[in-house]
Amino acid sequence: MHSFTAYHTDVGIHKKINEDSLSIQVADTAIGEVVFAVVCDGMGGLQRGELASANVTRAFAEWFETDFPTMILDPNLQDKIFEKWAEIISTQNRVIADYGALYKIVLGTTASVLLMLESGKFFIGHVGDSRVYCINQSVHQLTDDQTVVNKEVKNGRLTIEQAESDPRRNVLLQCVGASPTLVPDFMFGDFSVGDMFLLCSDGFRHEISLDEITSHLNPAITRDEESMRNALVDLIELNKQRGERDNITALAILVS
């Protein structure tokens, strides 16, 4: 397996601070090439959301560097990975909540984590409304937004169109750092050569369509990291032109 990676993040047209954090790591291991990516969208406005997102991103990156190598030969690798990720999320949830309690502020972050193995297996851990897409002939949204409006859509109380303009569209059901009870989503699957993975904060997807995303990020014609990065920059600029006020972050991984 060989992977191309690219990322771009932008504070956006309105906020003073970029509260998003991201990490991409590629490693050669005993089981072949492994790609690990994290996107966290911090929140709290004036209240230091960037601390929360950076902290969680850093905790996952550290796990990948120090803990993951010790478990790659474990026959129950999948269970081990999810077990550890649950532990990290739960610990971070407590640490951030404690920090908030100490300074009397409320802060938190989303967390979407992707691990890809040479064997063609991928693993995802997910809290909040950042997203992981898989793009090949079509676009598949792999994660499920943990938002109030998404819940309402699933229950048939809102249509997708209504959800986009609903005042509660930015309300998360849970996040790392501000939820007494946190139940992350974990999922896994198989990927093939030619698949492209896209991780993004919600700022990346409100103002542009899936068609626009695939017309820029087409795995069939993307051949290098440079053009992937340009595509991400173009899409983020498009978002800003259309008035998106949030921080915008996206990263892409192409398997070749």
Add this chain to the structure above:
Amino acid sequence: MTAINKVIDDKYEILKMIGQGGMSKVYLAMDRRLNKQWAIKEVTKNDRDRNNVHVVQSAMAEANMLKRLDHPSLPRIVDIIEDPQRIYVVMDYVEGESLDKVLSMYGAQTQEQVINWAKQLCGVLNYLHSCTPPIIYRDMKPANVVLQPNGNIKLLDFGIAREYKDQKIEDTVSLGTKGYAAPEQFGGKGQTDVRTDIYCLGVTLYHLVTGHNPCEPPYELYPIRQWNPNLSGGLERIIQKCTQLNPEDRYQSSAELLYALERYETFDDAYRQRQKKIVFLQSFLTVAAILFIGAGFLSLGLRARTNNSDYENLIQLAQKTTSETDTERLYISAIEIKPSEAEAYRGLVNIYKADAVFSIREEEALTKVLRTNLSELRDSSDYADLAFQIGKLYWYYYDYGKSDATDNQITRMKSSIQWFEDAVLFGSENSEYHQMATIYRDIGMFNRDIVINVQEASDSGKYAPYFNNMVQLLEMINNSPDENEIVLLEVYKLSIYSIENYARKFKADGITRDSIQEAFDNAERGLSSVSATTDKADELKATLDGRLEIAQSAIDNAYSE
């Protein structure tokens, strides 16, 4: 930060810190002059922090608003002290445990307990919503409700220094940090009104009675019986109605919610099953009534709308219902919605007198609704007319102490005096019943007091005014031939018996024989023109026919001496 033991304003000694928010701290303080404990909220000023300036301004604004309030479920604000560095808001120190702590320690609370708290919370919301302009609390949640050692609750934290105001629409937030906010509270535009508080109260009740925080998985307000099948279906319906996404679909006022809470059992399935038949029969009338009222009341404000339609609805139903107990129930329900409207009471009076007997049970039911609502009712413009009707109900139909052997005329009169008194007191002098009410009252008072006056030998001079009242009453009755036969007969009875008993006294007080004879003739003529249609009237008429001769001879005897 204010040091422990520091004395503020030469009066309040800081004892310890009991709470802390982002920009405010709460201390327990001792009032040195009153030797009493207060809670003092301190907001520190910081001119360089734009957010802080906002917090300080809103703290002052809210403190100034709250100091005008006085309700048993609200802490009073007794002092506001401002210095260049800080604001101190001095308020009642509320002892007890907040309901979120109670929940985390003991889990779900009993249904009875929760309904009791719900009523108290409804009461205080109603008080806030009735202020001009209405105060919307916006932050109802277990953490803001304190259970006091005496079992009553107090509502705390009016967002003095509440800090979410600077949050921007595009900021992502987590459900848990927004508390139990209603859908319309998201998005910063703040289209909140009294129905926002209804929503938050509904969610609070949900958490209290199920023990499940709706801000935690599964993030859903399931029907409460899904958590505990033993809970009331009525309460389930109430909570579901409170927590509708669309404000239009919720209870429109806290009074309406309180009304539902007070009879939550009637919303239970079993009860509804029993009522279904009646509801079915009446439903087409209800539809007609709603359409009519909808057209008529469109111009009224949102809050009044549902109340009005409910009220009018009940009245309409009551007027169309034939069963006396159903009608009574409908009118009483209507009264509970609008205790200051006379119409429903008048409906009750009419059904109570329909069978010419105002029974003891009926009297108890009427007294119950009157006693609780009398002060509000007295503000109503047609209270006087209602009081007059109630007076007549007692005067002519009250059944207490009545038996085959003895009449209860004195009891009936005595019971009615206060109502005629109210009719005189609250009614306009030009009203048609004003003169009649005065006469009834005076006749009643005469009959109530005469026995004692005779015993005290102070009765002299009382008879002439009484006689004149009696004559006037007779005249008025003869001029209204459509009056109920029982009313006519009772007036003739009063006249004939009075002549029989007091002929000599009338004479002594200077009434001429001609006057008395004229009164007697009037009564006799009236009596003969009554064609009794009921057994009760027939019996009474026969008795009176038998007394005519005795009364006539009483006149003859008195004036022959």
